[in-house]
Amino acid sequence: MESAYTWEYETVINELVQGMEKAKQLHFHLCSTSPSRAQNMLMQRILSSYEKALLILNSKGAAEHPPAAPTPASGVVESSISVDGSCRSEDLSNSFKDQQDYNASKKRKMQPTWTEQVKVNPENGLEGPTDDGYSWRKYGQKDILGARYPRSYYRCTYRLVQNCWATKQVQRSDDDPTVFEITYKGAHTCNQSTNAVVPPPASPEKQETRHIPQQQSQALLNLKANLRVNTGSSDSKETIPSQFSFPSTYELCDTENQYISFSALVGDGNLGAHSPLFLSPATSETNYFSPQPHHMASFGGSQGYQHFESDVADIVSAHASTTNSPMGSMDFQVDPLELDPNFPFNASGFFR
DNA sequence: CTAATTTGACCTTC
């Protein structure tokens, strides 16, 4: 039993490594042929998705190894990750749904949690919801002991319709009011993410009802919300700025230019509508964000990408060194013991 | 009219 799981586990990792290698080769080809920014972004998202999948698998595998007595849902690796990196979210959401029915609250506690720090742009003075591509509904607000600002609680708008149990908490930083700490809990099992990913030029008002075919939007799904963390426009008291400068890692082919461009776009207040960057969903990129956006200023050229490459090797061979790993900079908790066996453990479904 | 937000009450955890 255990050996079988070990074999499957290793096979999945091998497939992921191979896929990532091919993606890297493709990326280098793109770099040599002056790719568009959107292509670069897409490429980076693909690579980071692979990396994260490997990282998770490694940390999970190292921590608990193949489960001795797998539950019907414990075949997460097989069911969540396909060789081509696509996410079978339907399967995932189904199994997810089955389990959550019997104990939703308990399940929520088992969901992975990660935190992003979003710095708003103090210059434009605009405040409002940020947009991470998902539709959130505010369901509560609490004054937190010792915190100057209240904490807002959001859940996925499609919780009931699509049984999506993703939630997030938005807490304004005491130290720097322009910084918002956004804690995500659970991954989206709904399809709405694709809406923001491909900004409808004509009818943005239909975003929430649009449903893009799963397969077609899969790659985009991977590129999701991390570049833009949206607090929803609902925060009346704390008024979250709708525009913010986002520390990111656009260091793929010509990092600096891209980062500059991104900042400028952020400033003009038309993120999704005009920027090619947002044609592709910001994916797990968020996970690369440093809590200290200022560090990004010194983020140069291809440094980031080299960093990525070496990290991947380390991850695969030496198990998640959080020191070097891109994920080391974020407060992302992946506790193998707390992870839901049914959690969509694919690169696209987990880190959006 | 429908959907989202607000906010006090209730529940859970420590």
Place this chain on the structure above:
DNA sequence: GAAGGTCAAATTAG
């Protein structure tokens, strides 16, 4: 018992 998290009725917005 206190604090954080969630619920749900009332209110507001589109």
